[in-house]
Amino acid sequence: MMQINERVRLLNRASENTKGRYVLYWMQIFKRAEFNHALNFAIQEANRRRLPLVVYEGLKYYYPWASDRIHAFILEGVEEKRRAFSDRGIKYIFYLQKDENSPKQIVKKLAENAVILVTDDYPCFIIPEHNQSISKKLNLPVYAVDSNGIIPMSLFDKEEYAAYTIRPKIKKLLPYYLKPFREEEVLVAADNLQLDCPDTEVNSGNIAELVSECAIDHSVKPSRFYHGGTNNARKRLKKFLKEILPNYAETRNKPEIDGSSRLSAYLHFGFISSLEVALAVLDTEAPKESKEAFLEELIVRRELSFNFTRHNPKYSSIEALPDWALKTMQKHASDRRDFIYSLKELENAQTHDELWNAAQREMLVTGEMHNYIRMLWGKSVIAWTSSYNEAFEILVHLNNKYCLDGRDPNSYAGILWCFGKHDRPWMERPVFGKIRYMSSASTGKKFNADKYIEWTKRLAKETDDL
Numbered sequence: 001m002m003q004i005n006e007r008v009r010l011l012n013r014a015s016e017n018t019k020g021r022y023v024l025y026w027m028q029i030f031k032r033a034e035f036n037h038a039l040n041f042a043i044q045e046a047n048r049r050r051l052p053l054v055v056y057e058g059l060k061y062y063y064p065w066a067s068d069r070i071h072a073f074i075l076e077g078v079e080e081k082r083r084a085f086s087d088r089g090i091k092y093i094f095y096l097q098k099d100e101n102s103p104k105q106i107v108k109k110l111a112e113n114a115v116i117l118v119t120d121d122y123p124c125f126i127i128p129e130h131n132q133s134i135s136k137k138l139n140l141p142v143y144a145v146d147s148n149g150i151i152p153m154s155l156f157d158k159e160e161y162a163a164y165t166i167r168p169k170i171k172k173l174l175p176y177y178l179k180p181f182r183e184e185e186v187l188v189a190a191d192n193l194q195l196d197c198p199d200t201e202v203n204s205g206n207i208a209e210l211v212s213e214c215a216i217d218h219s220v221k222p223s224r225f226y227h228g229g230t231n232n233a234r235k236r237l238k239k240f241l242k243e244i245l246p247n248y249a250e251t252r253n254k255p256e257i258d259g260s261s262r263l264s265a266y267l268h269f270g271f272i273s274s275l276e277v278a279l280a281v282l283d284t285e286a287p288k289e290s291k292e293a294f295l296e297e298l299i300v301r302r303e304l305s306f307n308f309t310r311h312n313p314k315y316s317s318i319e320a321l322p323d324w325a326l327k328t329m330q331k332h333a334s335d336r337r338d339f340i341y342s343l344k345e346l347e348n349a350q351t352h353d354e355l356w357n358a359a360q361r362e363m364l365v366t367g368e369m370h371n372y373i374r375m376l377w378g379k380s381v382i383a384w385t386s387s388y389n390e391a392f393e394i395l396v397h398l399n400n401k402y403c404l405d406g407r408d409p410n411s412y413a414g415i416l417w418c419f420g421k422h423d424r425p426w427m428e429r430p431v432f433g434k435i436r437y438m439s440s441a442s443t444g445k446k447f448n449a450d451k452y453i454e455w456t457k458r459l460a461k462e463t464d465d466l
């Protein structure tokens with residue numbers, strides 16, 4: 001693997017396919033036609049060779065936690081991309097692989113006529129494996145491009161300990177990276193390019209039918225609250241900037257009101273880039289403290305998570321915790337737990353704790369869980385399972401199964417934060433040891449918990465989910 005520049009890595013040593021007719025960009029997670037460094041790099045490479053660009057995006061049926069909810073959200077972003085790419089002279093192919101009888105290995109097939117392959121560099125879930133495997137399989141250069149955050153991940157060459165270690169580094173670099181994005185344009189339009197490859201027509205009228213035909217988990221229904229795509233992300237961003245950001249510093253910790261951006265699912269699927277969001281925030285008249293509080297989350301916290309999953313191969317296990325947390329867990333492993341719940345009881349929001357049940361309901365019904373309550377949600381499962389490992393596995397499963405923003409660096413960093421990652425030791429107590437403790441009784445006093453509980457009950461009733 002060779003770092004070509006701050007954002008680009010060459011994953012293999014194969015020679016260019018000189019007979020290739022186009023540059024191929026395999027879009028995996030930066031599902032957008034603008035503010036996309038991978039797309040820009042692919043356009044530059046196509047222009048250098050006076051060739052057209054083909055963008056391929058596939059959706060398979062067998063990724064972990066594949067469900068109607070996740071599939072629908074992704075499909076909602078397809079039609080607008082087809083339009084955007086067509087307007088820019090770029091060939092866009094979207095292929096929905098419905099089940100085991102559907103054609104396979106489409107990237108490999110398209111790569112036969114490509115000079116090089118460009119793809120997304122994303123530090124967790126299935127993408128690192130995809131990239132490793134495709135770079136071995138193909139007999140042409142494979143480039144992975146980082147369009148995850150504002151600062152390129154390569155500028156941090158080791159795992160950072162916590163927000164306080166990465167923050168000053170980010171602050172120093174920001175003036176160089178928090179700048180308007182320059183979109184590249186293709187020199188050779190792909191209008192007449194004929195490709196022998198399956199292409200799925202997706203429009204707002206056929207998404208439900210397409211989803212129903214896939215061999216995926218149909219029990220997790222599409223969200224009525226969040227709809228995918230860049231247009232929807234920008235619509236939400238506009239509302240956030242106008243109505244929510246001015247008071248974000250106070251409202252962000254109030255789960256009973258619409259007080260935060262709720263952009264995480266859009267950021268996760270790359271429908272919108274954090275650079276676009278940050279620039280738009282800076283361009284408002286909102287109070288400085290609200291802007292700063294928001295950019296701390298969007299840049300410092302988010303990029304800390306990306307740094308963590310990029311450098312720590314154990315990001316999906318409690319082994320990724322700092323020594324003090326592992327030691328304290330060892331000491332308290334056999335402490336008595338007052339309540340033990342099974343995965344099913346937790347999944348169905350059937351605990352003694354009404355606030356926790358409300359959080360779980362929010363996630364089941366909407367496909368998201370508010371940041372403040374999410375911390376309590378995670379901490380409580382540590383107290384209610386017989387081992388830390390079991391708690392971690394349950395949290396990852398529920399978060400990634402139901403949340404549209406799941407399967408993200410923030411998912412793993414957020415869940416591990418509940419066990420002490422990126423945090424410090426606190427006062428010792430049973431089960432948690434020195435890990436920071438949160439209880440429903442004290443957390444629920446900091447906002448209108450009754451209103452939040454009632455809201456989630458109403459939602460569940462309306463959608464008939466529980």
Ligand SMILES: Cc1cc2nc3c(=O)[nH]c(=O)nc-3n(C[C@H](O)[C@H](O)[C@H](O)COP(=O)(O)OP(=O)(O)OC[C@H]3O[C@@H](n4cnc5c(N)ncnc54)[C@H](O)[C@@H]3O)c2cc1C
Nearest residue numbers: 260261262263264297298301302371378405406410411414
């Ligand atoms: C147990 C647990 C699980 C979590 N799982 C996820 C997850 O699956 N996906 C996910 O994106 N976030 C996760 N988080 C972090 C955080 O809860 C969400 O990012 C936040 O709730 C998203 O809501 P928002 O977009 O309204 O955030 P805002 O407050 O509007 O913040 C803007 C953006 O900043 C980023 N951000 C906000 N808070 C954090 C944070 N604590 N750490 C890192 N980045 C942050 C997100 O990208 C977010 O969209 C988790 C946190 C915990 C404690």
